Amino acid sequence: MTRAISAIFELLFSPACAGCQTHDDITDGFCPECSRAMLAMVSRPACPRCGSILPPSLPQAREDCPGCPSVMPRFERVIRVGPYAGPLKAAIRNAKYYGTTSTLLSGLLSQAIAAQVRADEFDLILPVPMFWLRRLMRGQNFPVAVAAHVSRKLGWPVGHELMRVRNTPPQVHLSATRRQANVRGAFAVRDKKSLQAARVLLIDDVVTTGATANEAARVLLAAGAAHVSLAVIAKAEPPKAYEHKDES
Ligand SMILES: [Zn+2]
Numbered sequence: 001m002t003r004a005i006s007a008i009f010e011l012l013f014s015p016a017c018a019g020c021q022t023h024d025d026i027t028d029g030f031c032p033e034c035s036r037a038m039l040a041m042v043s044r045p046a047c048p049r050c051g052s053i054l055p056p057s058l059p060q061a062r063e064d065c066p067g068c069p070s071v072m073p074r075f076e077r078v079i080r081v082g083p084y085a086g087p088l089k090a091a092i093r094n095a096k097y098y099g100t101t102s103t104l105l106s107g108l109l110s111q112a113i114a115a116q117v118r119a120d121e122f123d124l125i126l127p128v129p130m131f132w133l134r135r136l137m138r139g140q141n142f143p144v145a146v147a148a149h150v151s152r153k154l155g156w157p158v159g160h161e162l163m164r165v166r167n168t169p170p171q172v173h174l175s176a177t178r179r180q181a182n183v184r185g186a187f188a189v190r191d192k193k194s195l196q197a198a199r200v201l202l203i204d205d206v207v208t209t210g211a212t213a214n215e216a217a218r219v220l221l222a223a224g225a226a227h228v229s230l231a232v233i234a235k236a237e238p239p240k241a242y243e244h245k246d247e248s
């Protein structure tokens with residue numbers, strides 16, 4: 001085999017960096033540069049209520065977190081790998097749209113959960129369901145894949161109690177209040193009996209304002225769940241330009 005062909009072979013079959021797609025020196029899914037960026041992102045302290053990075057001046061002052069919504073969501077806490085930025089954002093996009101890097105990200109979330117949660121803290125994992133039409137168009141369901149992986153690693157069973165009964169228009173350009181109204185009635189519960197006093201860990205890919213997870217938690221608590229927490233790969237900052245449009 002000529003050198004050129006073997007170089008092409010190497011490129012095709014060596015793993016690419018989940019962040020930047022380079023093939024050089026990949027360890028645990030990322031190139032050295034993306035690994036450094038990931039480490040810098042995930043090592044900054046985050047608010048346990050909303051998942052936002054806490055400013056250096058408030059490393060412990062959870063009550064004063066500037067990222068927390070004014071009305072606290074119905075879920076108890078957010079466990080996440082890191083902020084929706086840099087190599088983590090790139091890896092999530094690759095997982096959602098091309099199906100690559102999903103095992104790597106699921107592994108990172110399993111590690112984050114195991115580091116922050118007791119083994120007996122939850123009874124049930126529920127992926128935040130997509131509307132069937134969106135699932136069909138996407139061809140895959142990333143939160144379901146993540147939930148299955150977390151279940152294998154941490155032992156809590158994946159339930160199917162939560163259903164998406166209504167499609168919701170994309171929320172990107174909506175304010176926090178509008179998002180809440182937008183998702184109202186989006187979920188229903190399939191089997192109330194198995195939710196009685198259940199301690200639920202909801203799984204999704206990205207959380208922004210938390211409106212979707214909050215609506216899911218509302219429905220689960222109304223159906224008898226004891227408490228609901230949220231585990232996501234990444235926390236995205238809400239689009240502030242839209243949030244404050246009315247005030248400017
Ligand atoms: Zn990279």
Ligand SMILES: [Zn+2]
Binds near residue numbers: 048067
């Ligand atoms: Zn917060």
